[in-house]
Amino acid sequence: MDKVISQPVEATPEQIKDQKLYQSMGLSDHEYHLIKDEVLHRLPNYTEVGLFSGMWSEHCSYKNSKPVLKKFYTKGDRVVKGPGEGAGIIDIGDNQGVVFKAESHNHPSAVEPFQGATTGVGGILRDIFSMGARPIACLDSLRFSAPKIDEDRYFISQIVAGISSYGNCIGVPTVGGDTTFDDAYEHNPLVNVMCVGLMDLDKIEVGAAAGVGNSIVYVGAKTGRDGINGASFASFQFDSEHESQRSAVQVGDPFTEKLVMEACLDVINNHAESLIGIQDMGAAGLVSSSAEMGSKAGGNGMLLDLDLVPQREANMTPFELMLSESQERMLLCVKAGHEDEVLKVFADHGVDAVVIGYVTEGDRYQLQHHGKLVADVPVDSLASQAPVYHRESEMPAHLKTAEPTQFDPIIKNPTAVLKQMLTQLTIASKESIYQTYDTQVQTNTVVAPGSDAAVVRVRHYDKALAITTDVNGRYLYLNPRIGGQMAVAEAARNIVASGAVPLGITDCLNFGNPEKPDQFYELDQAVMGMSDACEKFKTPVISGNVSLNNEYDNVPIYPTPMVGMVGLIKGLKHVTTQDFKQAGDLVYVIGKTEAGFNGSQIQKMQTGGISGQLFDFDLDYEAQMQQLVTKAIENDLVQSAHDVSEGGLITAIAESTFGNLLGVDFASDLNVKQFFSESQSRFVVSIAPKNQAAFEKLMGQNAVRLGKVTDDNHLFVSAADGYFDLDVDEAFKLWKGALPCSLK
Amino acid sequence: MKFAILAFPGSNCEMDLYYAIQDIMKEEVELVSYKKDSLAGFDAVLIPGGFSYGDYLRSGAIARFSPIIPALREFAKSGKPVLGICNGFQILTEAGLLPGSLQKNVSAKFICKPEPLVVNNADSMFSSTFKLAQIINLPIAHGDGNYYCDQETLKQLIANDQIIFKYRNNPNGSVANIAGITNKAGNVLGMMPHPERAVEDILGSSDGVGIFQSIVNYAKSREVVAHG
Numbered sequence: 001m002d003k004v005i006s007q008p009v010e011a012t013p014e015q016i017k018d019q020k021l022y023q024s025m026g027l028s029d030h031e032y033h034l035i036k037d038e039v040l041h042r043l044p045n046y047t048e049v050g051l052f053s054g055m056w057s058e059h060c061s062y063k064n065s066k067p068v069l070k071k072f073y074t075k076g077d078r079v080v081k082g083p084g085e086g087a088g089i090i091d092i093g094d095n096q097g098v099v100f101k102a103e104s105h106n107h108p109s110a111v112e113p114f115q116g117a118t119t120g121v122g123g124i125l126r127d128i129f130s131m132g133a134r135p136i137a138c139l140d141s142l143r144f145s146a147p148k149i150d151e152d153r154y155f156i157s158q159i160v161a162g163i164s165s166y167g168n169c170i171g172v173p174t175v176g177g178d179t180t181f182d183d184a185y186e187h188n189p190l191v192n193v194m195c196v197g198l199m200d201l202d203k204i205e206v207g208a209a210a211g212v213g214n215s216i217v218y219v220g221a222k223t224g225r226d227g228i229n230g231a232s233f234a235s236f237q238f239d240s241e242h243e244s245q246r247s248a249v250q251v252g253d254p255f256t257e258k259l260v261m262e263a264c265l266d267v268i269n270n271h272a273e274s275l276i277g278i279q280d281m282g283a284a285g286l287v288s289s290s291a292e293m294g295s296k297a298g299g300n301g302m303l304l305d306l307d308l309v310p311q312r313e314a315n316m317t318p319f320e321l322m323l324s325e326s327q328e329r330m331l332l333c334v335k336a337g338h339e340d341e342v343l344k345v346f347a348d349h350g351v352d353a354v355v356i357g358y359v360t361e362g363d364r365y366q367l368q369h370h371g372k373l374v375a376d377v378p379v380d381s382l383a384s385q386a387p388v389y390h391r392e393s394e395m396p397a398h399l400k401t402a403e404p405t406q407f408d409p410i411i412k413n414p415t416a417v418l419k420q421m422l423t424q425l426t427i428a429s430k431e432s433i434y435q436t437y438d439t440q441v442q443t444n445t446v447v448a449p450g451s452d453a454a455v456v457r458v459r460h461y462d463k464a465l466a467i468t469t470d471v472n473g474r475y476l477y478l479n480p481r482i483g484g485q486m487a488v489a490e491a492a493r494n495i496v497a498s499g500a501v502p503l504g505i506t507d508c509l510n511f512g513n514p515e516k517p518d519q520f521y522e523l524d525q526a527v528m529g530m531s532d533a534c535e536k537f538k539t540p541v542i543s544g545n546v547s548l549n550n551e552y553d554n555v556p557i558y559p560t561p562m563v564g565m566v567g568l569i570k571g572l573k574h575v576t577t578q579d580f581k582q583a584g585d586l587v588y589v590i591g592k593t594e595a596g597f598n599g600s601q602i603q604k605m606q607t608g609g610i611s612g613q614l615f616d617f618d619l620d621y622e623a624q625m626q627q628l629v630t631k632a633i634e635n636d637l638v639q640s641a642h643d644v645s646e647g648g649l650i651t652a653i654a655e656s657t658f659g660n661l662l663g664v665d666f667a668s669d670l671n672v673k674q675f676f677s678e679s680q681s682r683f684v685v686s687i688a689p690k691n692q693a694a695f696e697k698l699m700g701q702n703a704v705r706l707g708k709v710t711d712d713n714h715l716f717v718s719a720a721d722g723y724f725d726l727d728v729d730e731a732f733k734l735w736k737g738a739l740p741c742s743l744k
Numbered sequence: 745m746k747f748a749i750l751a752f753p754g755s756n757c758e759m760d761l762y763y764a765i766q767d768i769m770k771e772e773v774e775l776v777s778y779k780k781d782s783l784a785g786f787d788a789v790l791i792p793g794g795f796s797y798g799d800y801l802r803s804g805a806i807a808r809f810s811p812i813i814p815a816l817r818e819f820a821k822s823g824k825p826v827l828g829i830c831n832g833f834q835i836l837t838e839a840g841l842l843p844g845s846l847q848k849n850v851s852a853k854f855i856c857k858p859e860p861l862v863v864n865n866a867d868s869m870f871s872s873t874f875k876l877a878q879i880i881n882l883p884i885a886h887g888d889g890n891y892y893c894d895q896e897t898l899k900q901l902i903a904n905d906q907i908i909f910k911y912r913n914n915p916n917g918s919v920a921n922i923a924g925i926t927n928k929a930g931n932v933l934g935m936m937p938h939p940e941r942a943v944e945d946i947l948g949s950s951d952g953v954g955i956f957q958s959i960v961n962y963a964k965s966r967e968v969v970a971h972g
Contacts, residue, residue: 164854168885169795171756255754255798350753436854438885440941441793443760448948457946459763572946 005372006045010317013043025053031387039381047367047375050319051382054284055291058548061386064514065546068524073531076540078503080201086127086280087197088542089204090503092568096458097201098465099133102141102194102564104508104547108227108249109162109191113155117162117191118252119227122327124195125172126280129261130330132204132268133197136442137456138167140177141469141508141562142433143190146425146742147181153743159191162252164436169254170261173445174437176454178469180646181425182604184477187552192508192545194564196467198458203268208277209290209333209359210297216290216304216357217339219346220260220329223286224312226250227325256328256351263349264330267342274338281329287322287382289331290357291365295383297333301364302379304357307371318367318374333359393524394517402478402613407597409606414672414722417602418650419734421676424605427647428738429658450659451577452494452643455569464575466500466567472646473558474599479614480522480559483599484529486680489622491565492537493643496626497683499574499633500567502537505530507544507563512556514548522559523548530561536619537626539565574633578642579659580686583711585639587656587664588695588703589649591625591682593674601646602676615679622681625702629683632698637691644682650675650724652684653706654715657728658735663714666707672722745963746772748786750816750832752807753778756794757829757940764940765790769956778810787963788825789816791832793885793938803846803888804834813839825869825959826932830886833924833934842927842934843901844893850917854887858948859937860912861923865905868926869962870933873954880951882937884915889936891918891925904928909935 006012011021022032027049035044035052044052058064074082080089080097087101105120121138128135140163147153167174172195209216227250267275277297281289286309294302306321316324332353334342339355346353360366365379378385411417421427434449446464447455453468470491476483488505495502507530512519534541550557569575580587597603598612632638644652649670657664668675686709687695696703706717715731717724747765751758758775765773776783783789797806807813820826820841828836836842849855858881863874874880893901898920901907909924916936924935939952 161853168854168856168887169754169756169798171794253798255795255800258754258756258795258798435857438854438856440856440883440885440938440947441756441760443763443941443943443947446946460767 004045004376005374010046010319013045016046016049017043022049022053025049026057027053031056034387040377047318047322048377050323051287051375051377054287054323055382056386057284058546059283060288062546063386064389064391064548065509065523066388067390068527071527071531072541073534074540076504076538079540079542082540082542083544086130088506089131090542091201094461095201097199098566099128099131099197099199100194100506100564100566101127101543102192102506102508102562103127103545104510105191105193106188106510106547106550109159110188112249113158114162115249115251117159118166119250119327120191120193121163121166122252122254122257123280123282124193125170125257125261126282126330128195128197129264130278130280131197131199133199134265135172135195135197136444137175137196137454137467138172139175139194139454139467139469139564141192142177142179143185143473143560144181145183145186155189156743159189160433160436166252166254168438170258171441173439173441175439175445175456176449176467176469179430179433182473182558184473184558188550188557190510190560192562194469194506196465196566203272208296209293209302210276210300212300212359212361213336214276214359215334215336215339215355216302217332217334217342217353218309218329218356219332219353220351221253221256221326222310222312223316223321223324224326225316225320225324228320228323250325250327252327259349259351260328260330263346263351266349267345271342271345274335274342276333276335278330278332281331283325285323285325291379291382293331293333294365294379301360301362301366302357303360303366303368306367306369308354308356310352310354318369322367391514391520392517393521395521396518404613406595406615407603407612409597409602409673409676411672414724415726418654418724418726420605421601421647421651422654422731422735423738424601425739425742426601427651429736430739431736432740446575447498447577451498453498455498455575457572462571464569464572466495466498466569468494469562469564470494471560471562473560474610475614476522476526476559478599478610478612480525481529482614482617484526484561485533485619486617487561487563488530488533488537488539489680490643490645491563492539492626493683495565495567496629497576497578497641497643499576500569501630502539502565502567504540504542505534505563505565507541507561509544509546510550510557510560510562511548512551519556526559526561530563533619536623576633576638576641577659578656579640580656580662580709581639581660583662583709585686585688585709586692587666587684587686587706587709589682589684589706590629590699590703592679593649593670593677593682594679596677596679600676600678602648617680625681625683628699628702629685632685632695635694635698637687637695638685639688640686642684644684646678648676648678649682650717653717654731656684657715658732661713661728661732663710663712663728664707664716665710666717668706668717669720672719675719745787745960746774746785748774748776748783748789750789750791750812751775751777752796752810754794754796754798755792755831757792757938761790761792761940764943764956768943768953769960771960776812778812781811781815783815783819788959789819791828791835793830793832796831796835804831804838807835808839817841820932823929823931825962827870827959828934829938829940830936833936834888836932836934841932842925843897844891846888847890847892848888849890855915856885857883859884859915861909861937862912864907864910868908868930870955870958871908872958872961879912880954881942881949882939882952883941884937886936889916889918891922893919901925908933
């Protein structure tokens with residue numbers, strides 16, 4: 001066999017070893033020695049160290065989170081494909097599958113907000129269409145610090161503009177998401193993008209390269225020096241001394257992505273017999289897509305000729321070519337002899353495609369450059385044999401000393417406190433954000449952003465998908481296990497309130513540094529909590545993404561496992577929104593209100609922080625309340641339904657009046673402060689008076705009547721010890737104006 | 745009757761139009777690639793929204809060099825209806841088939857929302873199912889929808905009754921609140937709002953049907969004349 005050579009401009013294998021240069025690429029001493037002594041039995045050259053640093057990064061290998069991820073509930077009758085492929089698939093009947101996944105782009109967005117956000121959207125879209133599904137909806141889950149200085153406003157507006165620019169251009173509607181504000185995300189915003197696709201179940205594609213002699217085809221944009229080794233960059237922590245990390249960020253081109261998407265779907269749908277596998281070139285670019293493809297197929301090797309890789313810049317080294325994260329690229333494995341047929345499809349769509357290698361006998365992953373062998377490693381060593389770490393776990397100090405007593409809000413003037421609540425950025429209308437997204441292209445959006453869940457119909461069928469993203473990091477900070485349960489429960493409440501039955505979830509696990517035991521504890525506990533709830537609601541985890549090391553100057557973000565949930569609405573007449581529909585309708589609150597104040601918006605608003613032990617939560621009770629609401633909707637008894645979350649019952653009531661600017665006249669035995677409690681498992685539901693008897697019979701003691709919807713544009717709620725009294729117009733203006741005002 | 749829908753690289757509303765014509769209007773419809781050079785056999789041409797060629801350089805500026813454009817010019821000259829929506833409007837102004845141009849919205853942001861329009865001319869082949877001054881609701885979704893033309897052109901647009909739709913609450917800074925204009929002959933309409941997104945109540949409005957129905961009525965009346 002040829003000798004593996006090094007590039008003259010790069011450090012020699014000896015220098016890498018002696019000067020520990022592998023450390024700057026993110027490999028530990030232990031990992032380097034593993035590569036040298038156990039895998040290769042020789043010194044790795046610069047290119048090979050690069051391959052391992054990308055593939056063994058947390059982003060690609062899940063080396064710190066794998067043992068945790070195994071705890072997820074992933075089973076279900078409808079699951080066609082669970083975690084492991086580009087995205088998971090759930091059967092929704094009629095030979096159709098819904099495909100979904102979420103991805104984080106936190107680190108790139110913290111450095112270059114516009115491009116960080118665009119490439120986040122681009123990457124998740126490729127994950128969906130590489131499964132053979134057409135993307136039908138995107139959602140964005142964003143976490144920012146409250147804007148204080150112009151730089152904060154710049155970051156927020158650029159991240160939103162990046163999402164808008166990419167999603168709008170490619171013609172996939174951005175139908176929802178959630179945006180909240182807390183200083184826990186200062187210098188480390190979270191940008192999580194979820195994409196949902198629809199496919200015929202007989203067209204599933206898998207990212208595998210099997211069969212000796214079959215060709216490896218490179219598709220899409222040329223490779224440049226952008227985003228070099230971004231995967232291992234994403235696995236570093238930020239600090240104030242390392243501000244200039246821009247070269248690790250990629251640049252997005254949605255027009256090219258649109259062409260690549262249409263061409264790939266054409267190949268998958270119309271040339272399936274020629275296609276063996278297809279995979280997105282995402283994190284760690286060419287090395288990850290090819291090594292994963294080779295490893296999944298099992299039993300074969302791969303030889304790539306890097307001189308054939310389309311290049312945007314001159315004199316690129318093998319290291320750069322393999323680890324570039326240039327966007328809008330795909331890798332295909334095409335059956336030998338069918339190359340011309342497939343290449344022609346791409347040419348017709350105006351997309352570059354070229355054969356760069358082939359599947360070989362044996363188990364070697366080999367790279368050639370200028371006719372010389374520049375890397376030669378076992379294919380599985382890159383993809384499936386990364387080390388796995390079982391990290392130490394210890395309860396964070398703030399949890400050990402937390403007081404069980406619930407915060408006691410001070411409400412002297414209930415109306416004034418409500419007005420203040422409606423202007424909290426986490427509560428306030430996000431219209432100024434979502435109005436910059438094309439929410440309607442593809443003309444299937446039945447419920448656009450602004451209600452509990454987005455609803456997208458399935459064209460030509462009497463059914464629809466409800467989609468939402470949720471998580472409240474404050475709850476998880478006070479109790480990661482219960483907070484993890486609540487994240488899934490709230491997502492399910494949103495799905496149920498829209499008239500759907502929950503099907504499954506995807507997630508982005510945004511956490512701190514797993515090597516610190518207290519931060520690993522949060523990850524581990526949160527996953528167990530989410531899994532408890534997933535099992536309860538029969539919503540398996542079918543895909544997901546992990547983003548660790550979200551910290552700045554050693555301060556981690558709140559543990560924030562974003563939950564993206566999809567539900568199925570059988571029958572479009574069951575689509576339900578949160579807005580009160582007409583005067584005279586009766587309004588009920590479903591579920592018990594207790595003292596749920598630690599971690600609440602009212603605690604944050606009145607004390608500037610959150611503290612104490614998180615309030616109680618009962619998963620069984622939650623499931624019971626959700627089932628009752630589902631039954632009421634299925635029995636055609638419900639006019640509107642809204643889940644009660646941040647800001648409590650009074651906030652949910654106010655939000656329900658805004659859509660049609662209707663008033664309410666309510667009376668309740670609760671105290672005014674209880675109207676701000678964030679006890680879970682609650683809904684605000686309105687019904688037509690003719691359905692009163694049937695509804696009350698179904699609900700029993702679980703629904704308490706609040707009063708009537710009125711047409712006098714006035715919100716009047718009488719509590720046991722005071723009342724809320726406010727013009728709906730005024731409340732609406734405050735709620736709608738707060739965010740644009742703070743971003744000016 | 746038979747509609748053609750032009751599809752350029754980067755168009756993204758062509759299937760929305762296709763379903764509107766096929767499922768709602770129940771008329772014949774065919775996608776026509778930008779690479780083709782003939783529009784023979786069609787009774788009306790629709791140019792969809794999207795981002796042709798990524799809207800690089802300027803919205804619609806590259807699409808106008810496509811092979812299909814000479815056939816489009818000829819079709820327009822024949823007097824049959826041509827409707828350009830959003831990016832389609834931008835392509836029509838870039839190709840010189842409509843006067844003026846579309847600039848960046850005054851907010852400098854993309855805006856997507858339902859927008860009330862005033863029917864300013866109810867006699868055109870695109871608006872005959874409406875009444876003059878009727879308010880219709882159609883969604884807008886654009887970043888470059890700010891219509892501009894010089895004073896002389898505006899005078900002519902008004903004098904010839906070429907302004908078909910106006911915004912009630914101008915969302916983008918357009919001159920004279922213009923949302924849609926025709927050419928002087930009245931058979932080429934460009935509009936920023938999306939009628940194909942408003943063809944079913946479940947999508948929020950079905951006011952867009954009136955525009956397609958007007959085209960169908962016009963084409964069928966011509967058929968009667970031709971065969972009569």
